[in-house]
Amino acid sequence: MSADRKPVEPGCDQLAAADRQRYALVVHDVRLVTAEGVVPGGVAVADGRIARLLGPGERPPAARTLDGGGRYLLPGLIDSHVHFRTPGLTHKEDWAHASRAAVAGVTTVIDMPNTVPPLLTPQDAHRKAALITGRSLVDFRFHMGVAGDDPSPLLETGPREATSVKVFLAGHHTAPHVVREPAALERVFRTAAQAGLRLLLHAEDDSVFALLDRWRGAPTEYGEYERHRPRSGAISAVARVLELVQRHGTAVHVLHVSTAEEADLLTAAAHVGMPVTFELTPHHLSFTTRDSERLGARVRLSPAIRESRDQERLWQALLDGQAATLGSDHAPHSRAEKLRPPADAPPGLPGVQEMATAVHTGLRRRAPNADADAEADGNAHADADAQVSRLVRLLATRPAELFGLDSRKGGWPRAWTPTSSSSTPTSGGCSGRATSSRSAAGPPTRAGR
């Protein structure tokens, strides 16, 4: 578990000394991306962390200097939905390898609890952190799980153990801990509200799927999968979740929204003030049922891949700012497991390494005129800037806020955050930085803490 040391707020004397110091690394002539816009500048690194942001043209002395050549510089990205398989499922992938995949842009992951054994108590979190520490190239946090009818460990869970709580309303091969009983689910929502913990929902209704399977039998082709795990299961589960939120006031983040109806319901709930947010995945944004025949088990996912109209609605949720986060749902399996017959092939695919580029590719397809390399066209630059800002909002700023990481991650120091894409940062005056309460999510130099 990463020790979340409070950033030290430097005084004016210290800042003046820092300005005179020789930094370990200076990256100049970059375009710093925030959730609100893009500003020219640079960064100076000392002691393995971003010590200060630089104004345009600023180049303090450093052991190593990199010319960014006008490229974008993003804050470290947060993938708040990964299954890194340690402990107990390391024949699929182990933490060290998963973290190597992540570090292509992602500097923090929040791991799901459905390992073997599962992460169900604060003690489990400490044991898991001990296993990972020293082996991870990225910083990490955990989501706690809930077993059956006893949510009491949530009351003893602090932010060092878990940022939030994952609840499965439908199960599959690696998700045996499904909360099915209405009374048990009620207790989980009530206890999480008492503990001030956010619930993350795999919101699909197991009983809907069980009923359909008893009628139709198991799927015999990959292309049939959506019919066996249809949208009705997801939509009815989200409706049930909203009713529980209304009753208990529990903060809820619905994962991997796959249908137009879920996006509508959750957007409406947030609009009327319910503490509800939702996540999109790169695969639901990238594939439709038309791809299922061609890609077979590789896009056998839970929730299932949906129709084109769903995909369009999910992109609208991304573009309109209705969705709060993107999560890769990185969930690798062995080749032999994925090649099992359709009824038994486990759902999930790896994706932490491609998430940002896959979604950025989709954004560019939707605005083909936006080209970051376009020299002359100011509008094209503005479009390209807006696209990377959206990524930073969904993959850094919002997940940092939702999961309590925003004192250290999710953006640049607050004093530098521009109010529009045209604004230029001031040159880092003492008063500006002394009042900053946020520090940048730097490169993964704190790995394994």
Ligand SMILES: [Zn+2]
């Ligand atoms: Zn997942």
